[in-house]
Amino acid sequence: MTLNILFSAPPKLWDRYKGALHQALTECGIEAQVSPDMPAQDTDYIVYAPNPSLTDFTPFTRTKAVLSLWAGVETIVSNTTLTQPLCRMVDDGLQLGMTEWVVGHVMRHHLGMDRHIHGLRGVWDQTTPPLARDRHITILGLGMLGAAAAQALAQLGFNVTGWSRSAKTIQGITCEHGPDGLQRALATAEICVLLLPNTMATQNTLNAQTLALMPKGAVILNPGRGALIDDDALLSALDTGQIGHATLDVFRIEPLPQDHPFWHRPNVTVTPHIAAETRADTASQVIADNIKRGETGQPLRHLVDRTTGY
Structure with missing residues (x-):
């Protein structure tokens, strides 16, 4: 089965991540279609970084998890429409x-x-x-x-x-x-x-x-x-x-x-927020590994505790 993955992040990141995500998913044996334009009703996973185009997660009834590209999740963790599991980036x-x-x-x-x-x-x-x-x-x-x-x-x-x-x-x-x-x-x-x-x-x-x-x-x-x-x-x-x-x-x-x-x-x-940039190659490996875990019944890594905010 081919998974549908929505890449919901600022547009400038798509060129950086599309190749890295494809390679990491392939190496994990995952057949997937990744797109910044995936319809909500067809989306299995969301790869997410804060952006104004996605603030309402209600339509994503099929989505199994939201996988953050950032270590910090303060902009999303209190979103009341987010009922799916949320994982932060640890790489x-x-x-x-x-x-x-x-x-x-x-x-x-x-x-x-x-x-x-x-x-x-x-x-x-x-x-x-x-x-x-x-x-x-x-x-x-x-x-x-x-x-x-x-x-x-x-x-x-x-x-x-x-x-x-x-x-x-x-x-x-x-x-x-x-x-x-x-x-x-x-x-x-x-x-x-x-x-x-x-x-x-x-x-x-x-x-x-x-x-x-x-x-x-x-x-x-x-x-x-x-x-x-x-x-x-x-x-x-x-x-x-x-x-x-x-x-x-x-x-x-x-x-x-x-x-x-x-x-x-x-x-x-x-310094202009450069201390720890998320790097597309290593971050994509973390994302792919978590998707593989989700698809094989294993616990997701780096799950966010909504009560503590991280």
């Missing part, structure tokens, strides 16, 4: 890309590279950074991406603390959880990396009160979600020197408006 390409971005920017700030790259010419500044073992890094969020980044930094010798809403155990990482654990994790956070999902419970995790808990001059890296930080509180903390620098990859509004203060602060680095 090694996403994980490796995020780990490389995090490690790169941690090392940049740890070594003080900006001072030498952008510092005053002719100034012989021999300030020596501490060794990695003497630098305290805090990772907020210990899901797949946060755990991978934490372990990579620990392997480089950094003193890594991780925090999550529920208890986690990761070898080589000091794991904290809950409100009291967040205070302890931030108290030593010379460099703080945000990799939490965007839910009602995580919005504004860094705010005026929690920013004040961090060591003076701390660095923030946010490749997670823009809503994790109270922007006004961060700008105020940057003004006072409580936060020394913020490197931000995600924002509440994207693209970041040209008049936003983040563009014009010397102690803010903006």
Whole structure:
């Protein structure tokens, strides 16, 4: 039997994914027709990324699952018309890309590279950074991406603390959880990396009160979600020197408006949501594997818990 798969995503992604999905499905032994124009009543699976053409899932009575191309599902998880199983994207390409971005920017700030790259010419500044073992890094969020980044930094010798809403155990990482654990994790956070999902419970995790808990001059890296930080509180903390620098990859509004203060602060680095791009080849393999599981009666991987939002 030939499966019918709707590719419902921004049109620019179709050219990138159509070949990769066809190859991955073929390698999994799945005969399928994939199209961005599949009729709802004929659709067996939906490959999904946020787009305005699909907001009502009611007509998709035959659809067995909605398979997200993104790790974050905050734009769809609360959709009351979505009654089909929803799976988020978890793939090694996403994980490796995020780990490389995090490690790169941690090392940049740890070594003080900006001072030498952008510092005053002719100034012989021999300030020596501490060794990695003497630098305290805090990772907020210990899901797949946060755990991978934490372990990579620990392997480089950094003193890594991780925090999550529920208890986690990761070898080589000091794991904290809950409100009291967040205070302890931030108290030593010379460099703080945000990799939490965007839910009602995580919005504004860094705010005026929690920013004040961090060591003076701390660095923030946010490749997670823009809503994790109270922007006004961060700008105020940057003004006072409580936060020394913020490197931000995600924002509440994207693209970041040209008049936003983040563009014009010397102690803010903006990267244009590039920390962990979903890569068509690896993501298509995850999608194909989940479809094969659905067709052979196996449990779907990476099912979203609607109560937690991820």
